[in-house]
Amino acid sequence: MNQANRNDPRYIRxxxxxxxEQARSLGPLTLMHVCGTHEHTIVSSGLRSxxxxxxxxxxxxxxxVCITPKEDIEAMIHLARSxxxxxxxxxxxxxxxxxxxxxxxxxxGADVRIVYGIANALSIxxxxxxxxxxxxxxxxxxxxTSSVALASQxxxxxxxxxxxxxxxxLDFLLSNSLAVDGFVDPGHxxxxxxxxxxxxxxxxxxxxxxxxxxxxxxVLLAVLMLLDQRVEGRAEVENEYxxxxxxxxxxxxxxxxxxxxxxxxxxxxxxxxxxxxxxxIAPKYREWDAVHRxxxxxxxxxxxxxxxxxxCRCKDILLGACSPQDCPLFRRVxxxxxxxxxxxxxxxxxxxxxxxxx
Amino acid sequence: MCLAIPGKIIExxxxxxxxxxxxxxxKVRLDLVDADVGDYVIVHTGFAIDTLSEExxxxxxxxxxxxxxxxxxxxxxx
Ligand code: SF4
Numbered sequence: 001m002n003q004a005n006r007n008d009p010r011y012i013r014x015x016x017x018x019x020x021e022q023a024r025s026l027g028p029l030t031l032m033h034v035c036g037t038h039e040h041t042i043v044s045s046g047l048r049s050x051x052x053x054x055x056x057x058x059x060x061x062x063x064x065v066c067i068t069p070k071e072d073i074e075a076m077i078h079l080a081r082s083x084x085x086x087x088x089x090x091x092x093x094x095x096x097x098x099x100x101x102x103x104x105x106x107x108x109g110a111d112v113r114i115v116y117g118i119a120n121a122l123s124i125x126x127x128x129x130x131x132x133x134x135x136x137x138x139x140x141x142x143x144x145t146s147s148v149a150l151a152s153q154x155x156x157x158x159x160x161x162x163x164x165x166x167x168x169x170l171d172f173l174l175s176n177s178l179a180v181d182g183f184v185d186p187g188h189x190x191x192x193x194x195x196x197x198x199x200x201x202x203x204x205x206x207x208x209x210x211x212x213x214x215x216x217x218x219v220l221l222a223v224l225m226l227l228d229q230r231v232e233g234r235a236e237v238e239n240e241y242x243x244x245x246x247x248x249x250x251x252x253x254x255x256x257x258x259x260x261x262x263x264x265x266x267x268x269x270x271x272x273x274x275x276x277x278x279x280x281i282a283p284k285y286r287e288w289d290a291v292h293r294x295x296x297x298x299x300x301x302x303x304x305x306x307x308x309x310x311x312c313r314c315k316d317i318l319l320g321a322c323s324p325q326d327c328p329l330f331r332r333v334x335x336x337x338x339x340x341x342x343x344x345x346x347x348x349x350x351x352x353x354x355x356x357x358x
Numbered sequence: 359m360c361l362a363i364p365g366k367i368i369e370x371x372x373x374x375x376x377x378x379x380x381x382x383x384x385k386v387r388l389d390l391v392d393a394d395v396g397d398y399v400i401v402h403t404g405f406a407i408d409t410l411s412e413e414x415x416x417x418x419x420x421x422x423x424x425x426x427x428x429x430x431x432x433x434x435x436x
Binding site for chain 1: 389390391392402403404410414421
C-alpha cells in the first residue's frame with residue numbers, strides 16, 4: 001500500500017475490512033494504547049466505530065498530567081506559596097489536589113507561570129534573576145528536555161522531577177494481571193527510547209506490541225499488525241512508525257537522560273508505586289534538583305493522603321477498565337470548565353478528549 | 359499532546375533554531391538532534407526530538423493538511 005494514501009478513506013476502509021477479517025478467527029481482544037495523542041486521533045477520527053465489536057481499543061495511563069500524584073502537586077503549591085517562582089505546563093495548572101490547584105495558588109498571589117517548554121522556564125530564571133522551580137512532568141519525550149536544562153547548570157533554577165517511564169508502566173500493568181492482548185506503543189516516546197525498549201515485555205508476557213504514528217491510518221495499521229501477530233501466534237515488538245522511530249531511539253537524547261537521571265520506584269496518581277518507573281535527578285546534578293535545593297522549604301511540607309470520596313472514575317479510566325461514558329459525572333457535572341478529575345483537565349486526558357471530540 | 363507534524367528548520371544558531379510550519383514559525387532548541395537548516399524535525403515542548411527524511415516529512419505534512427489538523431498545534435507534555 002502506497003504510504004501516501006495513509007488517510008485515504010479507501011485505505012482506511014481496506015484496513016477496517018482486514019481487521020474485521022482477522023478478528024473473525026480470534027476471540028474478544030483488548031488492545032491498549034498509552035498516549036493522549038493516540039486517543040485524540042482515535043476519538044476525532046471515530047476509529048472505534050470502525051472496529052468489530054470483539055476488539056476493544058482502550059486508553060491506558062498515557063496522560064502524564066493525569067498520573068502526576070497529588071502529593072507532588074501539593075509540594076509544588078507549597079514551594080510557590082513559599083515565595084519561589086514556579087513554572088509549569090498549562091494543563092497542570094488546574095489539576096485538583098487536596099489543597100487546591102496551582103491556579104488557586106496563583107490567584108492567591110503566588111508566582112506561578114505557564115511555560116510551553118523548559119527553555120521558557122530557563123529564560124525566566126536568566127532574565128529575572130529570581131529562583132525558579134520547574135515542574136518536570138512527562139514521559140520519555142519530555143525527559144531529555146529536562147536533561148538539557150540540567151546539563152546547562154543554570155544559576156537560579158531547579159527541577160522538581162515527576163518524570164515517569166512507559167515500559168515500566170506496561171510491565172507493571174501486565175504483572176498485575178491486567179488483561180491486555182496487545183499494546184499500541186506511543187510514537188514519540190519511542191522516538192527517544194527506541195522500539196527495542198519494549199522487547200522485554202513481549203518476551204516476558206507473550207504480548208504483541210506495535211509502535212504507532214499518529215495519523216488515523218497509522219493507528220488502524222497498528223491494530224491490524226497486532227491482530228496479525230495474534231493470528232500467527234507471534235508476540236514481538238513491531239514498528240509501524242518507521243519514518244520516525246529507530247530500534248535504538250534517539251541515541252543523543254538517551255545518553256543525556258542516563259547522564260542526568262536515575263531510575264527510582266515511583267507513585268502514579270490513581271495507581272500504586274510502580275517499580276523503577278520514575279526518574280529522579282542524578283546525585284551529580286543535585287544542585288538543580290528542587291527536592292535538594294529547596295529542602296528547607298520542603299521540610300515544612302507534609303502530605304496526608306485522603307480517601308477519594310467523589311464518584312470520579314479516573315483510576316479505572318487510566319487502567320482502560322472503563323470509558324468516560326461509564327462515569328456518572330461525565331458531561332453532567334464534570335466538564336472542562338468545571339473538571340472533577342485530572343482526566344477532564346488535561347488536553348491529553350481521556351475524559352477531556354471524549355468531551356471535546358467524542 | 360505531541361505535535362506529530364514535522365516542520366522544516368529554516369534558521370540555525372548553535373543549539374537554537376527556527377522551524378517553519380506552513381508559514382508559522384517557531385523557535386526551537388536543537389540540542390537533541392543532529393540537524394541543520396533544510397532538515398525536517400518533530401518538535402516537542404520547544405525541542406526538536408527527531409529528524410525525518412524530506413520524503414516522509416512532506417508526505418506527513420500533506421496528510422495532516424488533508425485531515426485539517428495543521429492548525430491544531432499544542433505543546434503538551436508527553
Ligand atoms: S468524567 Fe470527570 S469525574 Fe468522571 S472520570 Fe472523567 S474526570 Fe473523573
